[in-house]
Amino acid sequence: MIAEIGNGAAGFSAHAARALDDCESEQAPRFLLDAIGRVVPFAFAMSVVYRREGLPDHVVDTFVDREAKRALQLYLESTYILNPVYNAYLAGLKAGVHRLRELAPDNYFTSDHYRQFKVRRHDDEEIGYRTHGWPAGMEEVLIAVELPHGELSEICLYRQASRGGFSEEDCAMLRLIEPLVGSIYRRIWQHRPRRAQEGRKASPLDRLLEDFGKGQLSPREREVAQMILKGHSSESIARNLGISIATVKTHRQNLYARLGLATQQELFSLFIRSLQTKDALAPR
Known part of the structure; x- marks a missing residue:
């Protein structure tokens, strides 16, 4: 166990350093995800940046399935407004490590929210619904990173809930690395704002x-x-x-x-x- 922790820490350090050294490159967000995965493995991950007005910005994802890719695009275009993370951001969510289920208010999602959306209600999902095409039965934990100009990034990690999801030890490890992850992410974001603003569509x-x-x-x-x-x-x-x-x-x-x-x-x-x-x- 000690050897595994040591190897994970060494892998995190090496990949985090690579993300920092290459913070101007397109691959930097992927290197940062690789670093996180060395200490807290995940099935897949994605990161977007929210702002109070306008659509979210996609930063990186590890989806390989075509349906999942389409689901992510649909999320970025519309269904993000249903997401507890986005609504928690609007309500003042701060940097830190959060379980998705802890951010979703009781009875937040009513039937009125689902009409005309390509989402499906699923009682076994953490937030009660799933965007069409999104991988089923996943537990989500996220690192929230505060950015300049009031923006907020979420780095979302997913695991199959049926296989135990994320343990308290996993969350403790994420809290341990969260300050460094946030610092590297902000450095990466410094080299993206102009491109992000130019590509931003009016919602x-x-x-x-x-x-x-x-x-x-x-x-x-x-x-x-x-x-x-x-x-x-x-x-x-x-x-x-x-x-x-x-x-x-x-x-x-x-x-x-x-x-x-x-x-x-x-x-x-x-x-x-x-x-x-x-x-x-x-x-x-």
């Missing part, structure tokens, strides 16, 4: 979010609704808009009443339905 969600509630809500109520849908708390909304928390709560109560809603969950469901009627989230 239909960004445009349609601006129209949500038109004709029913006042301009300020729409502004508050948009910030709620982006994951801001009342405190964050008050800070960003320069108003009191009491005023934010009044706007929330008023907009819920105008839309015939009672909860934030119902607001999110209404927004998803409004997108579906416009085919904004239909796969291309």
